[in-house]
Amino acid sequence: MRTTDQELADFAATARKWLAEHVPPRADEAGRPVAVFHDLPLEEERALLGRIQEWLRVKFDAGYGALSWPVEHGGAGLSALHEEAFAEVEREFDTPGQHELTSVSTALIAPTVQMFGTDAQKARLVRPLLRGDALACQLFSEPSAGSDLAGLATRAVRDADDWVVNGQKVWSSGAQFAGWGELIARTDPDAPKHKGLTAFLLPMDTPGVDVRPLRQMSGGSSFCEVFLDDVRIPDSLRLGEVGGGWAVTLATLGFERGHSGATADVGGGFAQLLDTARQLGRTGDPDVRRVLAEVWVAERLAAVAAQRDRETQLAGAEPGPLGSLRKLAWSQRLALVSGAAAVVLGPRLVADHGDGTFRWTEHVLGAPGYRIAGGSDEIQRTIIGERLLGLPPEPRADRNVPWKDIPR
Known part of the structure; x- marks a missing residue:
């Protein structure tokens, strides 16, 4: 049954009333933080995560935490449009905000476990992830396998009822706070690179797991590298079939691209730029007016x-590869805001004048990260070219070549 505009409007009105009973309204959109990534000491970031987790629990218990999930899986049985409508209304209120790790847990890994997990895995993780009781990170990218993720080298070798894993992961957002990780490892080096992968659910306190936060140029340390040294994972925590890890990976990345920019409240925008331009008395400058426009x-x-997109979904169609188009546009919009901030601030962008405008460096230094997160801009363009425009696929010399024979 299709959702109507009136149903969405009624739902938004009910959600707004509920939110008003639980959190105060956002006082000033222009004063909202402009940082793309958090720059907090470890314990302050942990405390922020705790506040976000508590808010997730309040929403989940009230029926707003898994709106588009089927009722039998703990959700509200509504549409993705209801989820978007709630996110729009929620932006009007002063909530604890967002963190990469909670977004990954609820929007990426929970649905992946629901899709591929055993009954025991789903019972153990899905509800806790959705409710904020458990946090999980992605253990995908490696120093030599970023955009070419299928070329990853972390190895998992079967040993009776366990798998022994050795390797290194990188850019794992929030891994220092995560209780679980969705790990993709190579289990068959004799198979072509896409076919020799297997997915696992890894408790992050397993012996041999070493998490090292990485200091970003924006100041924070949300990203981590993770070293895996003879880490033993029971086969009961394998996610999906042996050799089926690429399907699990694509599902998670699909959730990520669909989520990127859809409900995120990340970085600065027009309202904050206009406020800064007024503060500096620069709204009459032609260049400032141009970039603001x-x-x-x-x-x-x-x-x-x-x-x-909303009307397309109302008509019953699926968004498909349009997620790549929206994600690419979002990362370009973040870069556009960075360029505009440079014009508005001038020298204040690189020197702290004590007037609060220096906060824009947190946007400028963080925005490039989203040209990589969720699939690099180049990957999105390839998907758009091949799946939306129907262009010939790029030549791939390693197609059907065993991974161990691919030059590295």
Whole structure:
């Protein structure tokens, strides 16, 4: 049964009333933080995560935590449109905010476990992940396997009822706080690279797991590298079939691309730029007016695109590879805001004048990260070219070649 505009409006009104009873309204959109990634000491970031987890529990217990999930899986049985409508209304209120790790746990790994997990794995993890009781990170990328993720080298070798894992992962957001990790490892080096992978659910306190936070140029240390030294994982924590890890990976990445920019409240935008321009008395400058207009137009186009996607879903169609188009546009919009901030601030962008404008460096230094997160811009363009435009696929010399024979 299709959702109507009136049903969405009624749902949004009910959600707004509920939110008003639990959290205060957001006082000033212009004063919202502009940072793309958190730059907090370890314990402050842990405390922030705790507040976000508590808010996730409140929403879940009230029926707003898994809106588009089927009722039999602990959700509300509503549509993705209801989820978007709630996210839009939630932005009007002063909630604890977002963190990469909670977003990964609820929007990426929980649905992946629901899709591929055994009954025991689902019972153990899905509800805790959705409710904020458990946190899970991705253990995908490696120093030599980023965009070419299928070329990863971390090895998992079967030993009776266990798998012994050795290797290294990197760019694992929030791994220092995670209780679980979704791990992709190579189990058959004699198979072509996409076919020799297997997925696992890894308790992060397993002996041999060494998590090392990485200091980012934006100041924070949300990203981590993870070393795996003779880590033993029971076969009962294998996620999906042996050799079926690429299907699990694609599912998680699909959830990630669909989530990127859809409900995220990340970085600065037109409202904050206009506030800064007024603060500095620069709204009469032609260059400042030009970049402000460019950001405003980009945000309005994004809203139109979101509305078109919403109407497409109302008509019963699936978004498909449009997720790559939206994700690419989102990362480009973050870069556009960075360029606009440079014009508005001038020298203040690189020197702290004590007037609060230096906070824009947190956006400028963090925005490039989203050209990689969720699949690099280059990967998105390939998907758009091949699946939306129907262009010939790029030549792949390693197709059907055993992974061990691919030059590295």
